[in-house]
Amino acid sequence: MKTLERSVLALQELEDRETRTAYFQILIHYIFNVRKDLTKNEVNEFSERIEQTYPEGSEVIMSLREEFIKEGKQQGQQEGIQEGRKEGRLEGRLLQSHEDIYHLLEDRIGEEVGDLSDVVSSIDDLERLSQLKRKLYRAKSTAEIKKLFMEVSE
Numbered sequence: 510m511k512t513l514e515r516s517v518l519a520l521q522e523l524e525d526r527e528t529r530t531a532y533f534q535i536l537i538h539y540i541f542n543v544r545k546d547l548t549k550n551e552v553n554e555f556s557e558r559i560e561q562t563y564p565e566g567s568e569v570i571m572s573l574r575e576e577f578i579k580e581g582k583q584q585g586q587q588e589g590i591q592e593g594r595k596e597g598r599l600e601g602r603l604l605q606s607h608e609d610i611y612h613l614l615e616d617r618i619g620e621e622v623g624d625l626s627d628v629v630s631s632i633d634d635l636e637r638l639s640q641l642k643r644k645l646y647r648a649k650s651t652a653e654i655k656k657l658f659m660e661v662s663e
Contacts, residue, residue, distance in 0.1 A: 513536075513540070513555070513559075514558065514559075514562060516536060517533070517536075517559060517562050517563045517566060518562060518563075520532055520533055520536075520563070521562070521563055526565075530565065530569065533563070533566050533569055534569055537566075537569060537570055552570070555570065556570045556571065599635070602635055603633060603635060603638070606635060606638040606639065606642065607629055607630060607632075607638070609642060610629045610638065610641060610642055610645065611626055611629065613642065613645050613646070614626065614629075614645070614654070617645065617648070617651070617654060618651045618654055625654075625655075625658050628658050628661055628662045629641070631662075632661070637661075641657070641661060644657050645657070
């Protein structure tokens with residue numbers, strides 16, 4: 510904080526207000542980028558101390574702070590969108606696995622699929638669905654398939 514205050518005092522010695530403001534913005538940008546762990550209280554304290562020595566700097570800090578908050582919200586939204594896409598892909602893969610098993614059951618045992626499809630739709634783990642699909646391919650009879658589904662539903 511002392512180093513920052515000395516920097517602000519040095520900036521005040523610059524005659525050109527625009528240059529002084531530009532350098533101050535660069536300094537504040539640097540601090541906010543390096544110290545991403547600053548709390549709201551620290552930023553407020555920082556802002557108050559700067560306001561005492563460099564009143565026009567307080568406005569710059571607040572506008573940059575709001576800019577960073579906006580960037581943080583946008584980043585959070587992007588992360589949410591990416592997470593949603595991952596979940597959507599997972600849902601799509603689950604649906605595809607369910608459909609694969611339904612078709613396999615229809616081909617193997619015909620009309621008796623009703624109760625078994627309820628068991629299939631209750632499974633929301635891709636690995637379990639894959640194991641079930643492999644076992645269904647290997648099953649040699651309708652009785653073996655029904656036994657397999659009794660084990661799965663337990």
